[in-house]
Amino acid sequence: MGKLSPFCTCTNLNCPLHPTKHDHGCAPCIRKNLLMKELPNCFFDQVDNGAARAGDSFEEFARLVLRTEEAGSDRRS
Numbered sequence: 001m002g003k004l005s006p007f008c009t010c011t012n013l014n015c016p017l018h019p020t021k022h023d024h025g026c027a028p029c030i031r032k033n034l035l036m037k038e039l040p041n042c043f044f045d046q047v048d049n050g051a052a053r054a055g056d057s058f059e060e061f062a063r064l065v066l067r068t069e070e071a072g073s074d075r076r077s
Contacts, residue, residue: 010042 005025010018017029026040033040039061044050048068053060 009045012041
C-alpha cells in the first residue's frame, strides 16, 4: 500500500486503476472519471449510503448528497 497518496480512502482494491496496481497515484482514476463525466468511488464513500447508489455520475452524487442532507434535517427536527 506504499503507492497510495496520504489522503487515499479508496477501498476498491479490485479496480485496475487503484493506486496499488501502478505507480501513478490517483491520476488514472481521475482521468477516467473526468472522461466519463463521473466521480471516483472515494467521493461516494464519504456520503452515507454511498454504496447504494445507482451510478457514478455527477447527478447521482448530487442526488445522494441532497437525500443525505434531507435525512439529516429530518432527524434534527
